[in-house]
Amino acid sequence: MPLSIYNTLSREIETFKPMKQEWVKVYYCGPTPYNYAHIGNLRAYLFEDFVIRTLRFLGYRVKTVMNITDIDDKTIRDSQKSGKSLEEFTQFYTEAFLADLEKLSIVPADTIAPISGLIEDMGKMIEWLIKKGYAYLSDDGSIYYRVNKFKKYGQLANLDMSGMISSVRIDNDEYEKDQVADFALWKAYDEANDGPNKWTIEIMIDGEKKILNGRPGWHIECSACNYRYFGEQIDIHMGGIDNLFPHHQNEIAQTEAFTGKTFAKYWMHGGHLLVDNKKMAKSANNFYTLRDITEKQKDISEVLIYRGFRLMALQNQYRENFNFTFDRLEAGINTIQWLDEMLRRLKRYTEKLPETDTERSGRGRLLRHDISREFRDNQQYFVQEFVEKLENDFDTNAAMTIIFEIQSYINSGIDSEGFSKEEAKSLFDLLKQFDEVIGILDFSILTETNEMPGNIRELALLRMVAKSAKNWWEADKIRDEILALGFKMIDEKDGWRIEKIV
Numbered sequence: 365m366p367l368s369i370y371n372t373l374s375r376e377i378e379t380f381k382p383m384k385q386e387w388v389k390v391y392y393c394g395p396t397p398y399n400y401a402h403i404g405n406l407r408a409y410l411f412e413d414f415v416i417r418t419l420r421f422l423g424y425r426v427k428t429v430m431n432i433t434d435i436d437d438k439t440i441r442d443s444q445k446s447g448k449s450l451e452e453f454t455q456f457y458t459e460a461f462l463a464d465l466e467k468l469s470i471v472p473a474d475t476i477a478p479i480s481g482l483i484e485d486m487g488k489m490i491e492w493l494i495k496k497g498y499a500y501l502s503d504d505g506s507i508y509y510r511v512n513k514f515k516k517y518g519q520l521a522n523l524d525m526s527g528m529i530s531s532v533r534i535d536n537d538e539y540e541k542d543q544v545a546d547f548a549l550w551k552a553y554d555e556a557n558d559g560p561n562k563w564t565i566e567i568m569i570d571g572e573k574k575i576l577n578g579r580p581g582w583h584i585e586c587s588a589c590n591y592r593y594f595g596e597q598i599d600i601h602m603g604g605i606d607n608l609f610p611h612h613q614n615e616i617a618q619t620e621a622f623t624g625k626t627f628a629k630y631w632m633h634g635g636h637l638l639v640d641n642k643k644m645a646k647s648a649n650n651f652y653t654l655r656d657i658t659e660k661q662k663d664i665s666e667v668l669i670y671r672g673f674r675l676m677a678l679q680n681q682y683r684e685n686f687n688f689t690f691d692r693l694e695a696g697i698n699t700i701q702w703l704d705e706m707l708r709r710l711k712r713y714t715e716k717l718p719e720t721d722t723e724r725s726g727r728g729r730l731l732r733h734d735i736s737r738e739f740r741d742n743q744q745y746f747v748q749e750f751v752e753k754l755e756n757d758f759d760t761n762a763a764m765t766i767i768f769e770i771q772s773y774i775n776s777g778i779d780s781e782g783f784s785k786e787e788a789k790s791l792f793d794l795l796k797q798f799d800e801v802i803g804i805l806d807f808s809i810l811t812e813t814n815e816m817p818g819n820i821r822e823l824a825l826l827r828m829v830a831k832s833a834k835n836w837w838e839a840d841k842i843r844d845e846i847l848a849l850g851f852k853m854i855d856e857k858d859g860w861r862i863e864k865i866v
């Protein structure tokens with residue numbers, strides 16, 4: 365089955381055909397670093413991560429670019445409030461953002477470009493747009509895009525443009541659908557609002573050189589960034605649905621007027637994040653960053669929370685709204701722990717199996733050395749299904765059901781001692797491959813040593829003595845003591861084992 369993608373531009377599922385065979389060019393809008401990223405932002409970066417990881421898993425060579433919107437209404441406003449320079453202010457939140465990506469195992473883009481480094485590129489684009497009649501200089505020294513001139517305006521956002529009045533102008537970076545208007549490409553310097561933040565472009569208008577002080581508008585930033593790193597056309601452009609209008613619509617208007625070519629072949633948008641089925645808002649007291657969530661769940665290890673959140677995103681079709689609740693997070697964390705337990709069981713099982721056939725016959729048991737036909741068929745089925753689910757518009761939720769099928773296959777295979785050593789090893793390999801996409805399995809478990817502090821071992825032995833004396837009360841007391849020290853004692857058929865609580 366070929367890879368199919370829901371393209372916002374056509375509002376249809378399309379077969380994915382990259383423009384060129386060598387590379388798939390993928391762009392997604394980066395953060396506005398004026399605060400810590402909220403979980404809605406992070407949900408968008410998770411879905412983008414799944415898409416990129418899937419493309420690579422399916423064998424495409426992918427180049428990715430993400431911008432950092434360090435010049436914007438909000439960064440300029442809040443950096444001044446904080447008393448820091450724009451650079452210092454945005455640097456701080458950019459680093460915090462990148463740290464959040466790492467916590468959620470999101471692979472960073474190959475190129476991460478702060479927009480402040482692209483002023484000259486934007487100047488060139490604006491100059492050309494003016495020359496071709498797509499933009500005009502207003503009396504105050506700002507430059508606006510003439511929306512009426514771009515015939516396909518509204519196509520991406522599916523807007524009816526018949527009632528559009530071209531003389532309406534808007535200079536906010538963000539605005540609503542009912543405000544379709546000429547938007548700012550360049551905003552003239554305004555000391556009261558911009559303070560020390562001023563950039564300059566030199567452009568030719570009607571044969572005359574103009575030196576303009578001010579700052580770029582948000583939308584031209586992404587157009588310039590794409591053009592600089594990818595040239596005229598890209599394969600996939602992604603972002604959250606809230607960026608569809610005006611931002612992505614305006615990116616198209618700018619870039620296509622500039623190049624005369626289709627900008628992005630496929631547009632992909634992630635659904636909104638909701639909290640308890642409501643819009644997330646500070647005023648509604650349901651606004652969370654990743655830090656807020658770990659703060660609220662102090663008794664759970666941070667790493668488990670991050671993995672649980674990532675799993676929640678995997679189990680949500682990317683185009684649908686994502687409803688965050690603490691109950692769902694807890695369920696996600698439980699699932700993660702079961703997956704960890706499966707890997708540990710598989711590891712112990714593999715370690716118990718003897719290395720060679722002679723050893724096996726020495727123990728008098730009939731053990732297979734090789735990979736059986738049936739096992740191979742099962743493995744093939746898992747691969748086919750996993751790939752098929754992902755090829756269906758990146759349905760990670762369905763792909764996760766295959767992971768759970770493998771989980772029960774492994775658990776019951778261990779229960780019946782049905783896997784040979786080779787088979788057990790190839791199960792690890794299979795899961796490692798699938799984890800290239802899902803990124804939630806913890807293979808460090810495989811290298812974990814069984815070392816434990818001496819006092820824990822002593823307590824464990826005391827508990828066994830208590831148990832054999834049927835002193836259950838004492839045995840439970842010791843188990844709790846072990847728990848309090850951060851270890852879990854698990855009884856097994858033929859003894860016990862100790863695990864560190866993560």
Ligand code: AMP
Pocket residue numbers: 393394395396397404405406407408409433602603604605606607634635636637638644
């Ligand atoms: P921003 O920093 O606001 O430009 O947003 C960064 C990314 O997060 C963009 O892809 C947005 O579309 C996305 N985003 C912002 N808010 C939400 C939300 N509530 N739900 C889902 N995605 C969002």
Ligand code: ZN
Pocket residue numbers: 392393394586611615
């Ligand atoms: Zn953008």
